[in-house]
Amino acid sequence: MMIRVTGRDGSEQELDAIEGWRVMEIIRDHGMTDPNVAIKAECGGSLACATCHVYVDAAWVDKLVPASEDEIYMMDEAFAVQDNSRLSCQIIMNEELDGLQVTLAPGTEP
């Protein structure tokens, strides 16, 4: 299982993914050794900071569980929010999302 992540520098990376992990955690794990996909994610997934904001590739948007009201509220503290914006801590990896493509949004720099 894997996800494709476009870093803030525009480069695309394929990251190994694990079922049940939050997409934020997958990115964070790889970001520790690769600054191009380093992610701030400062609240650690408690939906309290909006620093794991990603744009989801159009082909994948409808495959995700829709954002909760809390996630929509929290995105008020993100920048350059688009229709395909999500907080990556709220996307849980499963088989259907194998190959998921996301782009790190501005404001996720550690």
Add this chain to the structure above:
Amino acid sequence: METAHKTDVIIIGAGPVGLFAVFELGLLDMKAHLVDILDRPGGQCAELYPEKPIYDIPALPIVTGQELTDRLMEQIKPFGATFHFGEMAQKIEKIDNGWRLTTDAGTVIEAPVTVIAAGGGSFTPKKPPIKGIEEYEGTSVFYAVRKMEQFRGKNLVIAGGGDSALDWTVNLAPVANSLTLLHRRDDFRAAPHTVSQMRQLVNDNKMKLVIANLTDIKGANGQINALTLTNADKTVQDLPCDTLLAFYGLTMKLGPVGELCAQQNIELQNGLIPVDTEKFETSAERLFAIGDINWYPGKLKLILSGFHEAALMAQKAFRYVYPDRKLRFEYTTSSSNLQGKLGVK
């Protein structure tokens, strides 16, 4: 220079670990002064997730960030710590047998021991990721209101949808020449009452509401003259104005704590302060780091680890504060001495 406060231990950061350090130090007769950039205790627990339940505090199956903070404040009450809220630790200097800490508000504290319990760093306003925005900060771009008069007669844009944005919109509408509230969607998480006040001001033509994302700033020499906005349909528009107040919440920045470490030649490791696991002391003698801000092999960023670190730190701090006294290890369950300090005897 202001007269220095004298105490036994200076604690930088009043989050859960800084607060529990007051307890462990207090049992060993050490008084503390705490400095925190926030206006209340609790750090991340109070600022980022006051209502969120925490499940991994020993013996508390479920507790919210705010409840944990309140309980710690109750637990440390007997030790009469002094709090300096809303102040940032700015300068740390070595003095004879200790430290002198100066805050950005000019408060000076001297103590034989200093403990950095700064978590993820200092809470600072989130800045829009716009290239060159620094050039305008403090002149025409602001993240807080110090004096309302500063905005009199301005063509002001307030960005954000939470309580700060809406409160200041309602308060500054009569002060500014023109006021526009800018938010990414036509729905607000601020208190409903304030939101309806804002809607009324819009209906009365006393302000404008624009739904779009802020994407760029136009201006020169620190003075903005317009904001570039991107609408939901990706079309772009310019919004003329001379002042921007942006409220996108807070984020933790290592900056100020990194500065303090640099002043004592402490080399950070991935933005964390290396310590030993016996005393949690940094490479600078008498300077400790506990909680999320420190690093050692096997480190886990858990509140309970920070509590443990506070207890061991206090053992060593005692030896600096009372070099001539022998440390007597006692239990709160059985020691009338400790029970006396706790005021339960």
